[in-house]
Amino acid sequence: MMSPLSATTPADARARDLLLDVRHLTVEFPTVLGPARIVLQDISFSLVSGEIVGVVGESGAGKTTLARSLLGLPPVPSRIVSGEILFRGRDLRTLRDAELRRIRGKDLSMIVPNPRGELNPLSTVGQQIAAVASVHLSLGRKQARQAALEMLKAVQIPDPARRMDAYPHELSGGMAQRVVIAMALVCSPGFVISDDATSGLDVTVQAQILDLLRTLAETRHSSMLFITRDVGIAAHFCDRIAVIYAGRIMEIAPRQRFFFEPSHPYTIMLLAAFSHSAELRRQWTVPDVRRRTGAGGGCSYADRCPLAQDKCRSVEPALTELAPGQFTRCHFPVVRR
């Protein structure tokens, strides 16, 4: 059975490969007292080859958990409790560790935020990229080193030959981010997850990194899941954009529809934050008072929604298709007449 959330009609989807098909993924976080807290609830979406899908949400919405869960490594102590993660038709949850290791870094890789904290402080940058290349592509030492050098050039690090032998602490934030991108892309994986790859960087550097990512995705034919807190950045190059709130997908739509005809109140609030009109912002923004744990009935956004009604607080809405390719989880979505 095909996920109802693919971008195209069933016929098209059959024609092109479904690269990633996530079905009803639920991840929970065990707490000391009381029942486990649900971090991701019933997440379903899919991606075809060549697509770039953005995932937007605020801190704590579950974005990093989603990214790492797709690789089979939810951040400790969270656990995946149900769902399927079909990558090229194989459910990653059923694979053994050895199988997963072959896929990670090679066919499915991840760009992490805070790069200097995630690189091994005792190895040079060149050694680390070469290690990934030599493990997954079975390259000899010289070839792996060459591949690392090529990759550093591709990510446009200035003076790549010298930087090969630099240690992570010697690099600036922007350069370290480029190194992480190089590591993620050196094996030309078919699918790259970029988790908040540009947070903490200067605005000018951000723009460069984004351009770089788009170019690399195109030249290496990689699909990408682009996770960010910043709706504006998602506008840069995502074909489709999904919005996550409190561990649930609230809306998913192709780029045009997303920006010109947003339907979910939360999406509208995110977009309004960019608007010049303070009036608009005030109209759509209610400050977050209480922390949502995902328990209890009703829409999880009801507390902050300016359009919330009684039904919203008691019955959780389901994801329904409003228009071709646009799905919303709302009882009273905003529709333009």
Add this chain to the structure above:
Amino acid sequence: MHFATYIGRRLLFIAPQLLGIVLVSFLLIKTIPGDPAVLMLGPTATPESIASLRAKMGLDQPIPAQFAIYVKSLLRGDLGTSWQTTKPVLDDLVQRFPATVELVTFGLLMAIAIGVPLGVASAVNPKGWLARVADFYGLSAGAVPDFWLALVFIYVFYTVLGWLPAPLGRIDLSIIPPRQVTGIYTIDALLAHDWQAFVSSASHLVLPVATLGLINAGPILKMTHATVERMLQSDFSRYEVLSGMPRSHVVRSALRNALPSIVTIIGVLYGFLIGGAVLVEIVFSWGGAGQYAVQGVLNSDIYPVLGFVLFSAIFSLVVYLIVDLIYFAIDPRIGH
């Protein structure tokens, strides 16, 4: 900063540190009751001879003056004389210190050989049976007294099984020790191609080294386990797993990052054991420097004690310097 500058700075600090240590030990030793002159001359000494010896030794002067005299003689290379052996302390120590160093070094090597692999294995597989064993071992090794374990070993391997020689020193009494190059019998025997002496001294080493090794593996194991575990839980290690790196690679890079802590504890233990192996030395009649110092304290023979403290302090400081140099070599973040 430059390598040479770093070493230079450290060496500069050694002198005042040593002075401080010598001062404290001098003051401490001075409080031990017992008149050295009386002890040296024996019970038949006359009051006049005692008085003249005291004057010669400077014992009738105020303490600061005595300290100054001592330091001056130190700088000349004179560490005083032991009234028990009637020989210069420097000679006694030169003969005995290598014995202690040999014992402690081999013991530490064995402790590393046991502690590091067990520590890594239990960190990599925290729920496995090896982790439980390692845990239990770490706790027991710290609870068992070394002098008692030595006695147990002697009983089993000498008294009952007869596999190993009696605990009467470093080498069979009937065999002449090899020509002294380093003072370490096993090495000197090898250098002199004296097979008999080598076998004898090596067989005498087995039990004391086993005692020290098994017990000191405990702290090394604990530190290795704790640090490797911490490294495996760090961001960069998780990122390596995320990139699909094989287990052996992840473990190896965690271990490399854990080396500074492991090297530190080994260094600390090394310095500690020079004085801390005393009990094992006594049980096996090893003739080491620690035993020498203890006999000095118990018999109010002050110069051996001071000399030993000085030797072991210098040894510790050198070890710590080497440890810091190793950090320098391993960790590219230092010195930049």
Add this chain to the structure above:
Amino acid sequence: MRDYLDLAWRIALARPRFALGYFIVAAVTTVALLAPWIAPYSPITADPTRFLEPPSWDHWFGTDAVGMDIFSRTIYAPRVDLTIAILGTLISAVLGSLIGALVGFYSDRRGIRSAVSYGVMRAADVLQAFPVFVFAIALVASLGQSLHTVVLAIAFVNAPIYLRLMRAQVLTIRGMRYVEAAQVAGLSDLHTILRHVIPNAMAPVLAQISVNIGWSILLTSALSFIGAGVRPPTPEWGSMIAMGFQNIVTGQWWPSLYPGLALSVTVFGFALVGSSIEVLADPIKRRALVAELRPRGAAVLHRA
């Protein structure tokens, strides 16, 4: 009250090693206290006609070279060892922690206090560079050999540990907001230290105390072994092992074995208790432990 007992039971089930540690310590303490009533023979009366007898129904652990019953002496010995170790450790913990807290608190105020702090730390450095064992022997020798001086030697040798520990804790806590708030509100330094700093620094110190007691027992028996600690005929594990030293070579293993076993087990027990305190006193580890218990355990803690 019953809920706490229930919680304790569940923790014991989850971590049998903790239970074992407390059991050992309790058992040794009880045996030591009840020794005058349990011991079949007097620990210091020698019967020269029955020396070096192997273990038998008459003498469970056998007799030593002068004819004293080893079992009685073994169970009397902890009275001495535990007292010395506990007293010595407590003294060093209290003094060391107090000085360490003061040093940490004043270490970067300007003026005399900071200079003194620096001096104290350098003195501690020098003290710790000393070969511990030789230092302890020298202390006992210089102060005269008696139980009191052994206690003092133990205290002196251990004090730097608590000094450093407390100082490190204080430095960390001092930087935290609520301490600053207290000072801004004008509370005196001593008040701040006592009310805010010390209670929060206690956890590692408590764990250290238990482990230290175990280690001090080892040191006491080591000192007695070479004759610089407790003197015979007072029953003490280390001196008993020394008395059996010569007999090992001639095949009589029992005079040295039993005291050493008792010693090892006791120190082991204290080490386990120490690791249990480490887990229970640290809020993060404590929560992780409670999370493993069945839900009832968690509910108890929630109510607590």
